[in-house]
Amino acid sequence: MSMLQEPVEQLLSECKPNCLVADMFFIWANESATKFGIPRLLFNGSWSFYQCTSACMMMYEPDKHVSSDSEPFVMPGLPGDIKLTKKQLPEFMLSNDDENEFAKLLKKSNEEDLKRFGVVVNSFYELEPTYADYYGNVMGKKIWHIGPLSLCNRNFEDKALRGKQASIDEND
Secondary structure (H helix, E strand, O other), X not given: OOOOHHHXXXXXXXXXXXXXXXXXXXXXXXXXXXHOOOOEEEEEOOOHHHHHHHHHHHHHOHHHHOOOOOOOEEOOOOOOOOEEOHHHOOHHHOOOOOOOHHHHHHHHHHHHHOOOOEEEEOOOHHHOHHHHHHHHHOOOOEEEEOOOOOOOOXXXXXXXXXXXXOOOOOOO
């Protein structure tokens, strides 16, 4: 059991929320949401296109059918004839990377994510409607666009000025 699972379940028990939004690496979140009869949504800081290509890589493993790292392969089923090479992908996305601990965690996360209700992404529909629709229609999962989030606020001063003004002035 994760160190966070027990306190989160205590909170779910007390607050009775309508859903649980959890990061992809909180693998136990599906179990907890199911335990309390609520849907679980994945929060992924990426975008719809990434969700689609990641699912495609997991389902079809197109990188296994090429002989070199620079030979292009087509992402099966995705709109737009998307071609990639192994060189263009992070190691953890390659289907033959069973040694990498991060890849193992990602694989387990992806298996759990098949049970989730939908995904919240850091994008907006008008930026990538084709892939947002594909994800909903073909993957059979709901997708909510809430972005772009805080991508321009990199320094502390910008972040501190977001939202409501503090009730205590720093100079008082």
